[in-house]
Amino acid sequence: MPTQKSTDNQLELLTESPSTQVSRRKFLGYVGLSSALLATVATSCDKNDDNDGRVNLGSGDIGILNYAYALEQLEAAFYTKVISSLYSGITATEQAYLTDIRDHEVAHREFFKAALGSSAIPALEVNFSSIDFGNRASVLGAAKAFEDLGVAAYNGAGKLIVSPDYLLLAGKIVSVEARHAALIRDLISNGSFADNTVIDANGLDMQKAPSEVLAAAGTYIVTPINASNLPTS
Amino acid sequence: MNMLNIISEIEKRDPEVFEKISPRRKAMKEFANFGGKVALASIPFALGSMFKKAYGGPTDAITDVLQFALTLEYLEAEYYTTALAAPGLTATLTGAARGAIQTISAHETAHVAALKATLQALGTTPVAKPTFDFSAGSGPGGPGLGNGPLSGANSPFVNYAVFLAVAQTFEDTGVRAYKGQAGNLITNNDVLTAALQIHSVEARHASHIRQMRRATGLAVPAGVTVKPWITLNQSGVAAPFDAYVQSSYNGEEVTSQANVNIMTVGGNTFSAAAASEAFDEPLTKAEVLAIVDGFIV
Numbered sequence: 001m002p003t004q005k006s007t008d009n010q011l012e013l014l015t016e017s018p019s020t021q022v023s024r025r026k027f028l029g030y031v032g033l034s035s036a037l038l039a040t041v042a043t044s045c046d047k048n049d050d051n052d053g054r055v056n057l058g059s060g061d062i063g064i065l066n067y068a069y070a071l072e073q074l075e076a077a078f079y080t081k082v083i084s085s086l087y088s089g090i091t092a093t094e095q096a097y098l099t100d101i102r103d104h105e106v107a108h109r110e111f112f113k114a115a116l117g118s119s120a121i122p123a124l125e126v127n128f129s130s131i132d133f134g135n136r137a138s139v140l141g142a143a144k145a146f147e148d149l150g151v152a153a154y155n156g157a158g159k160l161i162v163s164p165d166y167l168l169l170a171g172k173i174v175s176v177e178a179r180h181a182a183l184i185r186d187l188i189s190n191g192s193f194a195d196n197t198v199i200d201a202n203g204l205d206m207q208k209a210p211s212e213v214l215a216a217a218g219t220y221i222v223t224p225i226n227a228s229n230l231p232t233s
Numbered sequence: 234m235n236m237l238n239i240i241s242e243i244e245k246r247d248p249e250v251f252e253k254i255s256p257r258r259k260a261m262k263e264f265a266n267f268g269g270k271v272a273l274a275s276i277p278f279a280l281g282s283m284f285k286k287a288y289g290g291p292t293d294a295i296t297d298v299l300q301f302a303l304t305l306e307y308l309e310a311e312y313y314t315t316a317l318a319a320p321g322l323t324a325t326l327t328g329a330a331r332g333a334i335q336t337i338s339a340h341e342t343a344h345v346a347a348l349k350a351t352l353q354a355l356g357t358t359p360v361a362k363p364t365f366d367f368s369a370g371s372g373p374g375g376p377g378l379g380n381g382p383l384s385g386a387n388s389p390f391v392n393y394a395v396f397l398a399v400a401q402t403f404e405d406t407g408v409r410a411y412k413g414q415a416g417n418l419i420t421n422n423d424v425l426t427a428a429l430q431i432h433s434v435e436a437r438h439a440s441h442i443r444q445m446r447r448a449t450g451l452a453v454p455a456g457v458t459v460k461p462w463i464t465l466n467q468s469g470v471a472a473p474f475d476a477y478v479q480s481s482y483n484g485e486e487v488t489s490q491a492n493v494n495i496m497t498v499g500g501n502t503f504s505a506a507a508a509s510e511a512f513d514e515p516l517t518k519a520e521v522l523a524i525v526d527g528f529i530v
Contacts, residue, residue: 100460103503104511110499111511115491140255155429157482158236164276164416169491171412172512175436176462182440183461194340203343203431233422 024047048121050226054119059229061166064157067210067230068170069112071153074217075146077099077126078104082143085133094187101180108173115169120229125222130148140188147218148198148206155207160231178205284429296357298414300517302428303348305410307362308525309403310345315367316389316396324359325393330445334400337438341492352426364530367399369477372526381527382477394451398470401446402478404439405463406516406524408432408483413515436513443469463509480524485514 049058057066079102087093093140113120132138154174161167182193208216210230218225316322326334349359365387370381378505383389403478411432418425440461446452447459452471460467466486468478487494488508495508503511516524 023304094527097461099508100462100507103507104462106501107495107503107508107511108496108502111490111493111495114493114498135285151433155426155433158415158429159422161419164419166490167415167419168412168515171415171429171432172490172514174433175408175412175513176511178433178436179440179461182437183444184446186441189330191309191336191441193333194336194434199340199434199437201343202347203340204347204427207426207430 013188020134026229040188041187047121052224054224054226055124056226057230058119060231061161061163062116062119063158063227063230064170064210065112065116065166066119067107067152067157067214067227068173069116069120070124070225071150071213071217072105072109072112073124074126074220075150076102076109078128078131078142078146078220080103081128081133082139087134087136089136097183098143099165101183104176104180108176122223124225126220127222128220130219137188143184144181144188145216147177149208149213150177151181151198152206152208153210153213156204156209156213160210160233162231240525263507293420295418295424296352296355298417298428299348299355299424300360301354301414301521302347302411302431303352303359304529305407305521305525306341306344306348306365308365308528309337309407310341311362311365311404312367312400312403313341313456316400319390321388321391322393322396326396333441333445335442337400337404340434340438344396344434347431351427358396365528366530367528369483369527369529371530374528378530380475387474395474397442397446398452398468398474398478401439401442402468402470402481404435404442406481406521407435407512409437410518410521411435411520412513413513460510463513464506467507477527480520481516484516485509487512487514 027068048058055070057063057070079098082098083095083102090098128142131142149156151174154170154177158167158170172220181198185192185195196204209232210227214225216226309529317331317334317338319326352359364378366378366381368379368381368384370376370384371378375381383395383399386392387395389399411428415425415428415432418428443459443461446469452474453459454471454475457467457469463482463485466479466482466484468475468482470478486505486509488494488505489514494502495511496503496505
């Protein structure tokens with residue numbers, strides 16, 4: 001279990017532009033490694049675990065799939081907890097919707113795990129202490145944040161994928177996340193399914209780079225993640 | 234972004250590329266320093282514009298996808314614009330429902346404008362808006378403009394149940410259409426990203442219209458619950474209208490992805506319904522054109 005301080009350092013790192021010499025030097029500085037260890041660090045890039053205990057998403061398409069797997073782990077863990085500790089006043093319809101979404105997210109998580117096989121990152125530890133699972137507004141507010149973030153993450157990751165098959169798989173999932181996002185938003189405020197906080201003047205949804213997404217998700221993911229080997233274009 | 238790669242690839246074939254776009258060199262340099270702060274939508278437009286000025290002609294097959302997408306967006310935009318102005322829907326399309334359709338309509342109109350601008354920036358003349366027949370009477374062998382099965386009392390602009398059913402079908406079809414074209418855009422990061430950003434908006438629309446259909450119960454078969462997501466290959470549309478929309482849902486019943494059986498994945502047990510809902514499926518261009526054929530004169 002990492003200390004809070006080291007977790008904060010990871011989050012700072014995730015907001016840096018990845019895979020540059022500058023950020024690598026910074027990274028070495030943060031974790032106090034000497035330059036003599038550089039070669040060791042560099043050769044461990046494709047493994048799931050860095051020598052410093054961070055989970056390394058990897059590079060190329062595998063890295064992007066692991067990135068998606070990380071986000072699906074977060075969503076699945078969240079909705080699993082939502083269903084195991086239903087908020088007060090939940091309606092039967094809301095419970096049915098949230099159970100469906102839980103199933104979809106668990107299916108996504110398990111799909112990535114199975115598809116990635118030995119390349120899959122391990123299970124991530126999550127921390128939802130900032131969410132009041134007994135409170136409808138808190139739960140739906142978190143759900144909205146997760147779903148909108150998921151949509152923006154997949155939209156931003158599409159261009160980083162090389163294989164058309166993987167791109168299609170991401171496409172099959174992102175539209176389901178968008179359906180979730182719209183529903184959750186409507187449960188909070190009917191008609192907000194695609195309001196101007198997520199859709200711009202060109203009618204386009206959000207898209208975010210992995211660094212931005214992981215910085216936001218870092219609030220809830222305890223396990224330190226190294227995303228520095230992800231493709232950037 | 235791979236824009237600099239694109240330019241460097243062009244430079245290999247045409248060493249004078251930088252001279253040709255020299256008035257724009259400063260802009261090019263600024264692009265290189267962009268980072269993520271500029272609205273992405275503006276990038277393909279501006280980039281295409283630079284290449285158009287340098288080379289004048291159409292770029293590549295990317296434009297075929299954009300023309301196809303534009304045709305679908307014309308269809309959706311005109312559908313909602315017509316509905317919002319239809320005297321036959323003033324008594325039924327009211328309040329929050331009208332507000333939602335206004336939101337969706339504005340997005341579709343924006344998509345038309347964005348796709349036209351992108352095509353123009355790429356040096357290609359956008360296809361003209363076709364004449365649409367929302368009675369579904371056109372296409373080969375059809376009864377002709379305005380005489381289709383969705384005419385008279387069954388017109389989507391008279392019958393609110395039909396309006397919602399067709400809207401749901403257009404949105405779900407749009408999601409499948411964009412999904413099916415993503416692979417064809419993989420060589421152009423900026424156009425691909427913009428297309429994905431439209432794709433998820435269409436899915437948000439579909440989700441909301443499905444909620445509207447559930448709330449009203451109009452043209453929903455007895456015993457069927459319409460969800461924001463697609464269950465198996467069910468349209469959730471009652472007879473006789475189901476016959477006109479079913480082809481938009483065929484193939485959605487898939488429960489296996491990349492050789493992974495979703496119903497039993499990771500030691501979990503999911504129903505076929507849940508496994509199919511968790512993943513949306515693509516349609517090919519030919520399949521989409523067959524679906525919308527009756528609506529295009």
